[in-house]
Amino acid sequence: MQHDDFVRFWGVRGSIPTPGPETQNVGGNTSCVEVQLAGQRVIFDAGSGLRQLGVQQGGMPMVATMLFSHLHWDHIQGLPFFAPLYHPQSALVLRGAEGLCHALTKQMSGPTFPVGMEIFNAALEMSPLQAGMRFSIGRVQVETCALNHPGGSIAYRLSAAGKSLVYACDHEHPADGKLPPGLLRLCLGADLLIYDAQYLPEEMESKRGWGHSTYVEGARLAQAAGAKHLLLTHHDPARSDKAMAEIEHRAGQLFSGAQVAREGLRLPLSSCGPATEREHALEATLS
Numbered sequence: 001m002q003h004d005d006f007v008r009f010w011g012v013r014g015s016i017p018t019p020g021p022e023t024q025n026v027g028g029n030t031s032c033v034e035v036q037l038a039g040q041r042v043i044f045d046a047g048s049g050l051r052q053l054g055v056q057q058g059g060m061p062m063v064a065t066m067l068f069s070h071l072h073w074d075h076i077q078g079l080p081f082f083a084p085l086y087h088p089q090s091a092l093v094l095r096g097a098e099g100l101c102h103a104l105t106k107q108m109s110g111p112t113f114p115v116g117m118e119i120f121n122a123a124l125e126m127s128p129l130q131a132g133m134r135f136s137i138g139r140v141q142v143e144t145c146a147l148n149h150p151g152g153s154i155a156y157r158l159s160a161a162g163k164s165l166v167y168a169c170d171h172e173h174p175a176d177g178k179l180p181p182g183l184l185r186l187c188l189g190a191d192l193l194i195y196d197a198q199y200l201p202e203e204m205e206s207k208r209g210w211g212h213s214t215y216v217e218g219a220r221l222a223q224a225a226g227a228k229h230l231l232l233t234h235h236d237p238a239r240s241d242k243a244m245a246e247i248e249h250r251a252g253q254l255f256s257g258a259q260v261a262r263e264g265l266r267l268p269l270s271s272c273g274p275a276t277e278r279e280h281a282l283e284a285t286l287s
């Protein structure tokens with residue numbers, strides 16, 4: 001494992017950006033997670049958090065692979081504002097379900113957007129994939145599985161140099177209480193599981209069909225799969241920082257490696273593990 005392997009959260013909110021004083025601690029930008037692993041830069045989803053990742057690049061070109069869970073607005077809306085796409089020396093590979101190219105092109109067209117994708121100067125490769133496929137990005141092995149979400153969503157597992165992480169967003173857990181076997185297999189022994197926990201268990205009855213899960217299900221899955229660390233994400237737009245603190249407290253009682261993902265959280269993959277060791281590493285890296 002390389003010393004600089006890490007995960008960094010640029011957007012942790014579900015559905016719609018929610019800036020404002022009530023969300024400033026956890027963050028209001030929609031889904032975007034950066035991973036540095038075995039010399040590869042991988043970006044999960046292109047929600048509004050992607051913009052700030054581009055800003056951080058400081059005008060330099062970027063070489064990265066972007067993996068899309070699916071094509072709902074909150075997972076693609078940051079793309080037009082991602083500065084590296086305007087740099088002629090950037091090279092970006094975009095991978096997601098069938099329809100990726102169409103959805104991204106449509107997003108940047110009239111009457112809802114002023115300029116088209118031809119405005120980008122980067123070398124851009126779009127390559128569709130299907131849930132269940134395996135492939136590699138350099139030395140990083142990628143495994144995928146289908147999630148339960150309206151229109152479909154794809155979970156990804158990245159593994160390299162003895163480290164592994166799973167990104168499972170957006171996903172509605174089965175109502176019968178069974179853990180989905182494909183997802184459970186994908187998560188087995190992972191160092192880190194990033195999981196959709198938009199709703200509270202008590203909200204599920206009225207939210208069935210919207211395609212999201214809870215911190216309780218995240219903790220159950222992490223436990224059953226033997227994952228070391230759980231980061232809950234895709235927070236509901238209505239959830240204040242105060243409410244998120246309560247969720248973190250409750251989740252921590254169910255699974256000691258559970259934590260709420262916050263915008264700006266940078267987690268070295270070497271620090272994934274039981275809470276005591278982790279807290280020290282996290283304190284040092286929160287920004």
Ligand SMILES: [Zn+2]
Pocket residue numbers: 014015031072074075170234
């Ligand atoms: Zn979403």
Ligand SMILES: [Zn+2]
Pocket residue numbers: 070072149170211
């Ligand atoms: Zn969605």
